[in-house]
Amino acid sequence: MSTSRITLAKGLNAGLRAAMEQDDKVMLMGEDVGRLGGVFRITDGLQKDFGERRVLDSPLAESGIVGTAVGLAMRGYRPVIEIQFDGFVYPAYDQIVTQVAKMSYRSQGKVPLPLVIRIPFGGGIGAVEHHSESPEAQFAHTPGLKVVACSNPVDGYWMIQQAIASDDPVIFLEPKRQYHADKADLDTSVAPPPLFTSQVVRRGDDVTLLAYGPMVRTCLAAAEAAVSEGRSVEVIDLRTLSPLDMGPVLASVRRTGRAVVAHEAHRNLGMGSELSARITEECFYSLQAPVLRVGGFDTPYPAARNEHHFLPDLDRVLDAVDRSFAF
Amino acid sequence: MKLDDLLSMWRIRALEEKIRDLRLEGPIVGSVHLANGQESVAVGACSQLRPQDALYATYRGHGWAVARGVPPREIFAELMGRVTGVNGGRGGSAHFSAPQHGFHGENSIVGAGAPIAVGAALAGKYDGSRRAAMTVFGDGAINQGAVAEAMNFAAALGLGVVFVCENNRYSELTPIDDMVAEPDLSRRASALGIPAVRIDGNDLAQVRTATRLAVEAAAAGRGPSFIEAHTQRIVGHYIGDSEQYRPAGELERDLVVEPIARLTRELLADGVPTESVERCERRAREEMETAAAAALRDPLADPATAKEHLYA
Ligand SMILES: Cc1ncc(C[n+]2csc(CCOP(=O)(O)OP(=O)(O)O)c2C)c(N)n1
Ligand SMILES: [Mg+2]
Numbered sequence: 001m002s003t004s005r006i007t008l009a010k011g012l013n014a015g016l017r018a019a020m021e022q023d024d025k026v027m028l029m030g031e032d033v034g035r036l037g038g039v040f041r042i043t044d045g046l047q048k049d050f051g052e053r054r055v056l057d058s059p060l061a062e063s064g065i066v067g068t069a070v071g072l073a074m075r076g077y078r079p080v081i082e083i084q085f086d087g088f089v090y091p092a093y094d095q096i097v098t099q100v101a102k103m104s105y106r107s108q109g110k111v112p113l114p115l116v117i118r119i120p121f122g123g124g125i126g127a128v129e130h131h132s133e134s135p136e137a138q139f140a141h142t143p144g145l146k147v148v149a150c151s152n153p154v155d156g157y158w159m160i161q162q163a164i165a166s167d168d169p170v171i172f173l174e175p176k177r178q179y180h181a182d183k184a185d186l187d188t189s190v191a192p193p194p195l196f197t198s199q200v201v202r203r204g205d206d207v208t209l210l211a212y213g214p215m216v217r218t219c220l221a222a223a224e225a226a227v228s229e230g231r232s233v234e235v236i237d238l239r240t241l242s243p244l245d246m247g248p249v250l251a252s253v254r255r256t257g258r259a260v261v262a263h264e265a266h267r268n269l270g271m272g273s274e275l276s277a278r279i280t281e282e283c284f285y286s287l288q289a290p291v292l293r294v295g296g297f298d299t300p301y302p303a304a305r306n307e308h309h310f311l312p313d314l315d316r317v318l319d320a321v322d323r324s325f326a327f
Numbered sequence: 328m329k330l331d332d333l334l335s336m337w338r339i340r341a342l343e344e345k346i347r348d349l350r351l352e353g354p355i356v357g358s359v360h361l362a363n364g365q366e367s368v369a370v371g372a373c374s375q376l377r378p379q380d381a382l383y384a385t386y387r388g389h390g391w392a393v394a395r396g397v398p399p400r401e402i403f404a405e406l407m408g409r410v411t412g413v414n415g416g417r418g419g420s421a422h423f424s425a426p427q428h429g430f431h432g433e434n435s436i437v438g439a440g441a442p443i444a445v446g447a448a449l450a451g452k453y454d455g456s457r458r459a460a461m462t463v464f465g466d467g468a469i470n471q472g473a474v475a476e477a478m479n480f481a482a483a484l485g486l487g488v489v490f491v492c493e494n495n496r497y498s499e500l501t502p503i504d505d506m507v508a509e510p511d512l513s514r515r516a517s518a519l520g521i522p523a524v525r526i527d528g529n530d531l532a533q534v535r536t537a538t539r540l541a542v543e544a545a546a547a548g549r550g551p552s553f554i555e556a557h558t559q560r561i562v563g564h565y566i567g568d569s570e571q572y573r574p575a576g577e578l579e580r581d582l583v584v585e586p587i588a589r590l591t592r593e594l595l596a597d598g599v600p601t602e603s604v605e606r607c608e609r610r611a612r613e614e615m616e617t618a619a620a621a622a623l624r625d626p627l628a629d630p631a632t633a634k635e636h637l638y639a
Contacts, residue, residue, distance in 0.1 A: 027453075053453060059483055064442045064476030071446020071460065074431060075381070077453065079446075094473070098436045099443065106422050107432070108415045109636035144637055167639035 002189040009179040011156035011186060012042050016080065018157075019164040020050055023078060026164055029056045029065060030082030030118075039084055040120055040179050062092035066117065070099050073115045078164055080116040085176075087130025089119055093138075100169045101144030115169045116160070121149075122214045122264045123311055124177035126304040133301055134213075134265035139171045140242040140274075147242040148195060149173035151216035153184040155239065158192035166195065173241075175214035182217070198245040200252065204234035207258040207321055210249060210275055212238040215262045215312065222317040233321065241271055249275070250282050257288035258324045262317050267295030289327035292320045329594055330603060332531055336366040336587050337611035339390035342399050343562075345615045346389065346406060346420075350566050354623060355406045359420045362390045364561035367586030368463075368493050369394040371534025372554075375542050376461060381431045381447040383440035383462040386421035387493075387560075388433035391463060395430040399615055403622035416628035417636075437498075438464060438471030441490070445477045448486035448545070459545035461489040461538075467498020469512045475519075478551070482520045487545025489538065490516060490553040493528065495560045500572045516553030528556030529586045561585050 006014065020026045028043055034057035037044035047055035058065050062083060069079040083089045089096070096117065103111045123132030140147045146168050150156045156174070163170040193199060201216065202223050211219040216237045223233035234252050238244070253259045259279055261272035272293035279291050294312045302310050343363050349355040362369070365387070373394035376382060384391040392402055397413060405412030405423045412418075413425045424432030431447065434440040444462035451458035468474055469492060481488040492512055496503055504510055513523035522544070526533040534556060541552035559581040563570050570578075582588060594604050 059476070059480050061476035061480065063473045064445065064480045067439065067442020067473060067477065068446035068449060068480060071381075071443040071448070072450050072453075073446070074426070074443070075447050075450030075454070075458075077450055091472075094436060095439065095442065099434075099439055102422075104639055105637050106414060106417045107424050107426075107636075108417050109639065110414070110426060111424065111432075112639035114639075146638070 003185055003187045005183045006153045006157070006186050007180050007183055008150070008153045008156045008174070009040060009042055011153035012160050012174065013044055013046070015157040015160035016043065016046060019161045020046065020054060025076060026078045026080060027054045027056065027072070028080050028082070029058050029069060031058060031060055031084050033057060033082050038082055040176060042179070043082065062088055063095050066092040066095035066100065069115050070095065070103070070113065073113045074111055078114045080118060080164055083117060083119045085127070085131045086119055086121040086133040086135055089135060096139070096145070097142050101142045104168070105144055112167045113169045114167045116163045116172050117169070118172045118174060120176035121173045122175050122177060123301060123307050124214065126307070129301065129303070132307065134263065134296065136173055136241055137265060137270050140271065145169055145171055145242060146196070147171040147173070148240050149175070149213035150239070151175060151178070151213055151237050153182070154186050157186055159195055159239070162192070162195035173213055177214055178217065196240040196243055196245060198236055198238045198240060198248045200234060200248055201237045202233070202235040204232040204256070206232045206256055207234070207260060207324055208249070208252040208256045209233055209235045209317065210238055210259060210261045211235065212241060212263065214264060218312065218314060219262055219317055222314050222321065225314060225318060226321060231321065244275070244278070246278055246282065249279065253279055254283050254286045257286055259291045260294060260317065260320045260324055261291065262294040262312055264296050264311055266298045267293050268298045270295050289324045292324055294320045329590065330599065330607060332370060333587070333590050333594065333604065334607040334611060335370045335394065336590065337607045338399070338614065339366040339369060339393050340587060341611040341615040342389060342393055342402065345403070345619050347566055349403070349407065349619060356408070357419065359406070359566045360387045360564065361562050361566065362387045362560060364581060364585040365493055365495060365528070365558045366390055367531050368491065368528045368534055368556045368558055371531045372461065372463070372491055372538045374535060375538040376429065376459070377542070378429055379456060380429055380459040380461065380542065381444065382429055383431050383444045383460065384433050385437070385440065385464055386433055386435045387465070392423070392425065392430050396428045397425045397430050400618035400622050403619045404625050407622055408628050409622055409625040410628050411622065411625040438468040438473040440464065441474045441477035442480065444488050445480045445486060448481060448488045449484065451487055457487060457546050457548060459487045459489055459542050461491060463491040463493060465498060466492060466494040466496065466503040466512060467501070467506070469515055470506060475515070478516055478519050478521060478553070481551040485548070485550040487548070488551040489541040489545060490521070490551060492553070492555045493558050494555055495558050497564065499564050513553055513555040521551050521553045523553035523555065525555045525557065528558035529584055529589055531586065531590070559585060
């Protein structure tokens with residue numbers, strides 16, 4: 001039996017389990033990840049099956065958690081740590097940027113850091129401040145880190161295993177509002193694409209929608225809705241934010257001549273800004289319209305009552321598609 | 328034995344002084360922090376580490392590297408940006424590492440090495456090796472959150488971390504006493520349940536005893552220890568520091584108690600011939616001259632390699 005119907009939470013959980021079964025150097029660490037199984041239950045049952053050593057409840061201290069993971073990785077382990085919510089990564093930001101990202105480089109490759117930092121990210125769950133943020137650009141901006149975002153249960157299952165197998169430090173972003181949302185069929189006999197690749201998830205000819213994490217679902221719905229307006233929309237799930245996999249993006253935009261990037265993160269200096277720049281540099285003469293960006297507002301993330309105003313939705317994506325055709 | 332100690336300390340002093348010369352003459356570029364006056368802490372503590380133990384130092388770490396056995400020639404080359412540097416010139420004065428010598432790196436983020444040492448000790452527990460991890464930091468670093476996080480982490484999990492706080496009374500130009508209400512820094516550790524001692528860091532015997540007990544505790548699985556070693560730097564915080572913050576007479580007093588002057592007096596009082604004592608300094612200086620000259624002849628690192636090793 002290789003096929004099952006799973007949620008993203010289940011996919012990640014099964015992926016972590018598979019990685020731990022394959023390599024006994026893989027261990028999990030974080031706040032409440034052990035006995036509780038994590039606040040989102042992503043590590044549910046793993047401590048019971050793998051023991052307290054391999055699924056370690058840590059003190060409440062993010063800088064300490066990441067620093068400890070660095071030391072473990074330097075001594076031959078493959079730690080996978082959970083940052084409970086996106087906004088809690090900031091106390092660990094120092095370790096991530098000043099230590100994790102630099103270790104291989106400054107040691108001339110003598111000290112690789114196979115370390116995965118899992119971060120549930122994005123909004124839409126009615127949480128309090130600092131529980132709904134999208135900090136990906138801050139890490140993608142940092143040389144020495146790799147940054148990926150999964151968008152669906154099947155990718156969750158494979159990408160977490162691939163990230164753990166990578167010898168580089170990986171910031172692994174999980175769209176928290178999708179954890180328990182949709183189910184998908186996982187067929188473990190079908191080999192996954194390589195980790196640091198983008199994938200076309202819907203074919204189209206008129207405009208290219210670029211998204212990752214929680215916005216992939218929104219963009220797929222927008223593409224479906226656009227059909228009734230006679231528009232054929234291609235959707236690319238970027239999956240990797242650092243390095244960017246520009247091949248599929250440029251090939252698509254050269255065909256469609258139009259591109260819209262969508263993310264929950266603030267628009268200013270978000271991933272959309274970099275994608276826009278690169279598309280413009282690489283295929284200027286194919287463009288029928290400027291690359292447009294749909295993003296969260298350039299304000300702090302709002303309180304729960306107002307988050308639906310902040311989060312880009314179907315209408316905002318379709319509006320950008322319309323604007324693209326207006327050029 | 329005591330003469331060997333003197334030679335070990337002179338090696339560090341001579342290395343640091345040669346580094347200062349090279350910095351002022353030009354081959355070494357940029358910010359450099361020396362540890363003159365603090366040699367006994369590095370020599371004493373490293374004498375108790377086993378090859379398999381991991382040391383995490385700071386930007387004031389050249390002497391710790393020497394005490395750990397990193398070849399001076401490779402340190403000079405590193406600081407001069409040569410291909411033959413321990414890290415091919417990538418790490419520079421404040422960020423080089425040589426894991427093959429148990430020297431897991433300096434760090435120019437004050438306090439950042441402490442949680443990393445915790446991870447190394449956790450690995451030592453997991454793989455059954457009980458390899459200890461020593462992290463050394465200054466008095467100023469005691470006020471960093473990461474150090475507090477690391478100490479509690481190690482205490483709660485019973486990890487073999489040796490926390491060495493080199494209390495040289497200053498963080499940069501600011502006296503530690505102005506920045507804490509409780510001058511006994513070791514109480515930070517005891518408050519977290521870590522056995523802690525305060526010692527005269529200029530006394531090699533005290534440094535040795537404290538670190539021996541700490542490494543033994545780590546190796547026996549008895550958890551972390553904390554050592555506050557009182558010391559003094561007899562040079563500026565960095566090369567070029569005008570040191571106007573020092574009260575009158577302080578440096579003169581420090582020059583009397585600093586470990587090389589102290590051990591020299593002891594040896595002479597013990598009846599060791601002046602000639603033997605002086606030979607330590609001469610030999611150390613010759614070694615460093617030779618090492619520096621060799622490093623100076625090595626080619627500079629090629630900027631064309633700048634993008635290499637960003638990823639594994
Ligand atoms: C996070 C961080 N903050 C500030 C600095 C600037 N800085 C470098 S050394 C230093 C003083 C540290 O004093 P102490 O811990 O006593 O060590 P010492 O220099 O005396 O060896 C400061 C503030 C830094 N390098 N890192
Ligand atoms: Mg100090």
